[in-house]
Each structure stands twice: as structure tokens, then as C-alpha cells.
Amino acid sequence: MDKMNISQLSYSKYCVLTHNRQDYFFHYCPIKNCIKNLLSNPDILKNLMFRYENSKIEDEKSYGEQNSGNWWKRAERSISNHANILSIILYSDATTTDTLGKSSLHPIYVSLGNIPTWRRNKEDAKQLLGYLPILSAKNEKEKKSSEFKELARETFHNSIKFLLDPLFQGDEYPL
Known part of the structure; x- marks a missing residue:
């Protein structure tokens, strides 16, 4: 993410957690920017349902x-x-990024429920919000521990909270 130089995408990173002396970052684009990008697409606008x-x-x-x-x-x-009503849809799934299946990312996307399903399935009707951190365990025992699983859940929830908080801020500049 840090090496990408695409002017329309302004990705930042936020440290969600430090575990086993390793920082875990949530790489993201502000959700309001992604929603604005979707709403600025004239092909999407003509099909919105309100x-x-x-x-x-x-x-x-x-x-x-x-x-x-x-x-x-x-x-x-x-x-x-x-x-x-502006219906916001978030979805994510881990993605393998190498041919050996040893490296993966956890992208998270946004789309709008106001876009009809047939249109929402097209590539330009979704925006990449960022990549959720994937925790690494020291060993198999730690990976299977309830503490590690709780930490993984907490990391996910903290990342989503950080991502969505701007939508609940009472600022004077709505979407």
C-alpha cells in the first residue's frame, strides 16, 4: 500500500495493535471519500434508489x-x-496474494444498498476501503488459544470502529 502512487486513492495507515513487539496497521481510505467516489459516478447515480x-x-x-x-x-x-436513506454495505474476505498460498491480505470494500443488485455487482459500484490487519502468532499453541482469538476479534472490531467513526461524527460537512 505504501508503494502505490495513485492520486485518486489517498490511503493512510493507523496502528490498531502492538502484539509480540510487532505493530499491526490498518491501511485505509476514509470511508466518506469512498462513498463520495461512488456517488460521483454518473452511471451509478442514474440507478440509485432512495x-x-x-x-x-x-x-x-x-x-x-x-x-x-x-x-x-x-x-x-x-x-x-x-x-x-443511504444504505452502506461493508464486506470483506481474506485474499491470498502469492502463488504458494503463504501470504494473504484481508481487504474490506464498501458499496451502497441504494444501488440495484444488478448494478452493484459491477466493478465500479464498489470501493476498496483498505486492508484489515492479520495477526501473527508466535506458534500453533498461541494461535489456538482463546486469548489470541479474542485479540483477533478485538483487532477486527477496533479497525471497524475506527473506519466507521467518521460517519457518526457530528461535523458540519455531511457526505
């Missing part, structure tokens, strides 16, 4: 998109008529 749709197929309720769900309906009723 209002609840009571979808039915042959007189039966259909839940094909997020905005057809009952939670969307309730959430929409709870906000001002001048506001919209």
Missing part, C-alpha cells in the same frame, strides 16, 4: 432489493421527508 418500493410479483410481496424491505419502510417513516 424511496421505499412495495414490490409484488403475482400479488405476493417481493424482497428483491433493499428498498423493498420492511426495515426500509420503517426507516423512511422515521426521517424527514427532505432526507434520504
